[in-house]
Amino acid sequence: ICAIAHVTAKTMPHKDAECRKGSAPSIHDPATRELSVVVPSYNEENRLPLMMDEALDYLEKRQKQDPSFTYEVIVVNDGSKDQTAKVAKEYCKKYGSDKVRVISLEKNQGKGGAVRTGVFSSRGKMILMADADGATKFADIEKVEEGLKNLQPWPKGMAISCGSRAHLEKDSIAKRSYFRTLLMYGFHFLVWFLCVKEIRDTQCGFKLLTREAALQTFSNLHIERWAFDVELLYIAQRLKIPIAEVAVNWTEIEGSKLVPFWSWLQMGRDLLFIRLRYMTGAWKLEEKKCN
Numbered sequence: 001i002c003a004i005a006h007v008t009a010k011t012m013p014h015k016d017a018e019c020r021k022g023s024a025p026s027i028h029d030p031a032t033r034e035l036s037v038v039v040p041s042y043n044e045e046n047r048l049p050l051m052m053d054e055a056l057d058y059l060e061k062r063q064k065q066d067p068s069f070t071y072e073v074i075v076v077n078d079g080s081k082d083q084t085a086k087v088a089k090e091y092c093k094k095y096g097s098d099k100v101r102v103i104s105l106e107k108n109q110g111k112g113g114a115v116r117t118g119v120f121s122s123r124g125k126m127i128l129m130a131d132a133d134g135a136t137k138f139a140d141i142e143k144v145e146e147g148l149k150n151l152q153p154w155p156k157g158m159a160i161s162c163g164s165r166a167h168l169e170k171d172s173i174a175k176r177s178y179f180r181t182l183l184m185y186g187f188h189f190l191v192w193f194l195c196v197k198e199i200r201d202t203q204c205g206f207k208l209l210t211r212e213a214a215l216q217t218f219s220n221l222h223i224e225r226w227a228f229d230v231e232l233l234y235i236a237q238r239l240k241i242p243i244a245e246v247a248v249n250w251t252e253i254e255g256s257k258l259v260p261f262w263s264w265l266q267m268g269r270d271l272l273f274i275r276l277r278y279m280t281g282a283w284k285l286e287e288k289k290c291n
Helices: 002-007 048-065 084-095 111-120 138-149 166-175 178-195 211-219 228-238 260-279
Strands: 033-041 071-078 100-105 124-129 160-164 207-210 243-247
Touching (some): 071 111, 084 100, 138 243, 160 228, 178 228, 178 260, 211 228
Parallel strands (some): 033 071, 071 100
């Protein structure tokens, strides 16, 4: 298995990690906004408006209360086949292209690939990953911000605060089938055994990173689909980046792209390969420097 993991390992799947110059915003440039919100979106024309309305309403009110607070929302259209891009562009027209940007990928890259694309184009001192379904109340950003502050002083300016649904686990189990519950526990065990031991909920899509932490983790990221969160946190632990886990409000929204059995199977394979490929040296961590 180690040999297969090593031989089949691909090199870094993206070129954006290298420092580049040009007119497009880049994470390698100095921050010009307080906050960047990256929203990966695949066939989200129906769910995206609710999330965007809630997020932008919060951000606009916060900016009115504190004029020094600046933000941007980056919607990454991950090769959608519906009207996701059109819906997102309506928010560009309403709020202006400086506050809302849409990046469209020709082919579907997976959630991890979409988030990475948005992160590499961000301008914020802080970068928030937020799911397009709006399952997490956007106002809970204040909770993850507090979690980030509590980690200070940040080594080399790096820290990560993760929203967590672990406190809701008992209620969610009561609503799930035994099969899905078994898959969930199996996945949690593999995450703990192979990769990340200190974070109970690695998959909540509500994570806040300092700009420096985002640069170092996403520049080393390989996994592009569902298990990318685990690799992200595995990289953070290897780089000794402090991580906070903060309870957030979460509601299950219909329309999930996660196919219970096959998605869990793919994630289980990815977890094993994350551990083996780093262990055998097929994947190596590199410290990235910006200009």
